[in-house]
Amino acid sequence: MLIRELNELGRRVPLLLALLLQLVASALVMALVLLAVKALHWRPPLLGAALLQGALAASLGRWLGLSPWWLPINLAFVPALLALNAGDLPRWVPLAGFLGLLLLNWNSLGERVPLYLTGRRGERALSDLLRELPADFAFIDLGSGLGGTLCRLARDYPQARFVGVESAPLSFLMSWLRCLPRRNCRIRYGSLWKAELGDFDLVYCFLSPAPMPRLWEKARTQMRRGARLVSNSFEIPGVPAEQVIPLDDWRASRLLVWRPNR
Template sequence: MRQFALQGAAVILVLSLAWPYFGWRAEAMPWLETSLAIGGVALLLATLSRQPWWWRLIHAGFMPLVWATQRLAIDPGWFLLAFLLLLLVYRGALSGQVPLYLSNRQTVAALADLLAERGPCRFIDLGAGLGSTAVPLADALPEHHFTGYENAPLTWLAGRLLGLGRPNLDWRWDDLWQARLGDYDVVYAFLSPAPMARLWDKVQAEMKPGSLFVSNSFPVPGATPERIIDVDCVPARPLYCYRR
C-alpha cells in the first residue's frame, strides 16, 4: 500500500499541474512527456523516502511503461493470461506474503553438511518452490527422506517433474500451514519476514524435542538461534538454526 500511495502521489502532483496548464492553453495533453514527468517525480519521492533501489526503478519506469503498453494496443486477453500465469507461480506472495525464492548451490551444500552431521532423518521444505533444495538434497543423501510443500500450482508441477525417480522424495501440493511438523526431524523454510512469527508458534507447538528448525535468511523475531551458518554466497544467505 505504501508503494501504491507513493505512485499515486506522483500521478496526482503532476496531473494537478499539467491539466490546468494545457487546459488553459487549449492544447492536448502530451502523454509521453507527462508519463516521463510522473516517473521522475515518483523516482524523487522513492529516493526521499529511502526505498530500496529496485523500488526506485519500478517507480521511475511504471508510468512510462503504462504509456508504452497503451500505444502498443495489446489485446486485453494477453494481460489476463499474464495475470493467470503469475498467479500460478506466485500464489504464495498473494496469499501469505511469501515470494518465490530459490536456494542456491552453496546453501544446498551447507544443508547437506548439516544433515550429514545428524545422520538419517526426515526433512521437510516449507514452500519448496521448484525443488531447488529438496531435489539435490535427495540426490546427495539417499539415506534421508525429504518432503516438499508447495501451494503454487505451476511451481509445484515443475518441482514434481524435476523430482521424479527419487524414492526418498515426497512432493506435496498443499499449504505449508497444513504440514504436520511433528513428523519431521528437520524443518527448513526460505520464506520472508512476514510469516516468521506465526511459523515459530507452529514450530513450538508441533515439533518434537531435539528436532531442528532452519530458516534461510530470515531470523525468528524474538528468538535466539542455537547456531548461525554463514553460507559463502552473494548476497549473504545465513541459515538460522533453532533446536526444539
C-alpha cells in the same frame, strides 16, 4: 485512520495494496500531465510520465510498509507495460505475464511470502547440516518454490525422505513435475500452516519476516525433541539463533538454526 487501514491492508494482503497504489499513482500522474498541458502548454513524454508513476507507486508502497521486494515491482510495472506495448506484441502477452507472476507468487496474497530461491551456497550449507543426520533422516521445505533445491538434495541423499510444501499453483506444478523422478521426494500442495512437522529431523524455510513469529510457535508445538528449524536469512524476533552460517553471497544471506525443543 486511513493510513492505519492501508498499513493493515498491506500487512494482510500486500498484492491488493500494491494494485491500489498503482491506480493512485496513475491518477496523480495523469492529473500532473493535464496540469502541465493546460498551464504550461507542455506535454511530458510518455516514458517520463511512466517512470514518474513507477517512482511514486514504489515510494508510496515503501511508506505504507510494503516489503522491500515490492519496490522494483511497483517501480517497473507501468514502464514495463509501456515497453511491451511499444514492441507491438499481442495484447494477451502482458496479461499472460501478469498471470504467470501471480501464480508464481500466490503465497504473497495470504501468507505474505514471495517466491525466494535458495542459492547454490545455501544448498551446500544445507547439505553440510544434513550430513550430520542419520542416513534415513526426514526433511521438509516449507515453501519449496520451484523445487530445485529439494530435488538436488534428494538426489544426493537417496536414503532420506524429502517433502516440499507449496501453495502457489504454478510453482507447485513445476516443482511436482520436477521431483517426479525422485522416489524419495514428494511435493504437497497446500499452506505451510497445515503441514505437520513432528515427523521431520530438519525443517527448512525461506519465507519473509512476516510469518516467522507464528512459525516459531508452530515449531515449538509440533517439532520433536532435537529436530532443527533452519531459516534462510529471516530471523525469529526475540529468539537468538543457536547457529548462524554466513553464505557470503551478494544478498549477505545466512542460515539461522534453532532447536525449538531441545
